[in-house]
Amino acid sequence: MEYRTLGRTGLRVSAVALGCEGFMHKRAEEVKADFDFAIGHGINFVDIYSSNPDLRADIGAALEGRRGEFIIQGHLCTVWENDQYLRTRDPQKSADSFERQLRQLRTDYLDVGMIHYVDAEADLRTVFDGPIIRLAQRLKAEGRIRSIGLSSHNPAVARMAVETELVDVLMFSINPAYDLQPASEDVDALWADESYARTLHNVDPERERLYELCERTGVGIDVMKVYGGGDLLSEANSPFGRALTPVQCIEYALTRPAVAAVMVGCKSRAEIEAALAWCDAPAAERDYTAVMTGLERFSWRGHCMYCGHCAPCSAGIDIAAVNKFRNLAQVQGEIPETVREHYRTLAHHASECIGCGLCEPRCPFGVEIVEAMHRAAERFGY
Template sequence: MEYRSLGNTGLSVSAISLGCEGFMGQTEEQVRDGIDFAIDKGINFIDIYSSNPDLRSNIGKALTGRREQFIIQGHLCTAWEDGQYLRTRDVEKAKTSFNDQLIQLNTDYLDVGMIHYIDAEQDFLEVFNGPVIRLALQLKKEGRIRHLGVISHNPVIARKIVETGLIDVLLFSINPCYDMQPASEDIEDLWADQNYAHALHNIDPDREKLYELCEQRGVGIDVMKVYGGGDLLSEINSPFGIAMTPAQCIEYALTRPGVAAVMIGCKNKEEIQAAVNWCSATKVEKDYASVMAGMEKFSWQGHCMYCGHCAPCSVGIDVASVNKYYNLTIAQNDIPETVREHYKVLTHHASECIACGQCETNCPFGVAIIEQMEKAAERFGY
């Protein structure tokens, strides 16, 4: 298993992590069996958004005796009413559900407490100017939430949330299809067929700016909907008309700036294993560019996708990393200290480019890499 720093939280999380939805409706024994299997595979991070008391209790029982080995990301502002999940902004309901959550999970704190979910401008204003954020910050002060986060599907609103400086973690939907969609306050737009009926080109700039901002600010991103609700794994259901593999979807998400982990909603051991197989997959097996390149309707022409097809560089430059760090400086209009240090420790730097053109020949997206290396060398000074 690969472990990554979750932004500036100090937490080291497994790159492959668990969403809780796969355990819905399962027995205590089934949940324990699944979590045992996940732990055996090196998974140490789980997101529990549901307020279902049976689910929470089953997960709590499965983690009894090994709580300190596991990083729990729970949610604030979910409630359980009339036998179903409810998103709420009623602070008393949120407080009651949070307290119940700790009891059900058999713990006295959450490693990450997520405000659940904020996609609309008015909701953002209500949460961050009202009692919900005050409750969240109080719980953090008390140590019952160690790190504060938010779940969102809207890159414009998520950016505003990050810019408040109050959150440490963002749970966000990332996959190649969603990344082409513009911001919307309606989550249904992300998978509406009509929104893929016309040609789409490159990552939506608001999404790209969000990922770069999180990288710059040290806000860790963990990813939901990495398979697009399963659609991307199906040739029939995928907007691309081509099936991707779990390893390709996971690799795509994990190569975006700021991303630490992907939350996979696995129902059984086979689905957990399919996700964990990313750890041992070959470069060819992880290659998402082979699916995305050459499409007429969807294209990423001239845009670095950090896919690594430019390798091997004849002088050993990690071109994808240089491009990523350079792009981060453009987004910031400055060179953040962390980006400068990441660039500094690269074995080879942009100034060593001999303009042989091998990388440009290899690139499936037609990126002007030699020009990018010249710009990066000028930007960083070497």
């Protein structure tokens, strides 16, 4: 298992992590068996958005005696009413549900307290101009949540949340299909067929700015909807007309800036194994570019996707890393100190490019890599 630091929280989380969907409607002994299996294979991170009391209690029982070894991301603003989960912005209901959550999980704190599902700008204002953010801050001050998070599907709203500097972790939907889509307050548009009926080119700039902002500011991203609700795993349902594997979907998400972990909603042991296959998969199996190239209506032409196909560089330059740091600096207009330091510690820098051009025919997306190295050297000075 690979472990990554979840932004400025300092938490070391498994790159492959668990969503809670797969544990619903299972018996307590089945939940424990699945957690035993996951923990035995290095998974140490779970997201629990559901307020279902049976689910929370079963997960609490499964983690009893090993809470300190496991990182729990629980959600604020979810309640259980009339035998179903509901989102709320009522501060008293949110506080009461939080207290029940701790009791059900048999713990006295959450590692991440995630403000649940903020996709609309008006809702964002309700959260950050009212009692919900004050509740989250109070719980953090009391040590009952260690970090504040927010979940969203809308990159414009997520960016505004990150810019408040109050959010430590962002839970966001990332996959190669959703990344093509512009910002919207209508989450259903992400998987609507009509959204993919038109020609789409490259990662939407708003999404790219969000990932790069999180990287610069130390906000860790953990990923939901990595399989696009399962559509990307099916040739018939994928908007590309081609199926990706679980390993390819996970690899795509984990190569985006600031991403630390992917929360996979696994309903069976086989699905957990399919996600864990990423850990030992060779580069050829992780490679998602074959699905993303040669498409008529979808293109990432000229855009570095950090896939690493350009390697090896004759001068030893990590081209994908240089491109990432150049993009981070370019968006800001000036070079943040964190980006400058990360660039400095690279073993080889853009100025060492000898212009041989061997990398360019290997790039599936037709990036003018030599020119990109020259621009990076100009920006960083070496």
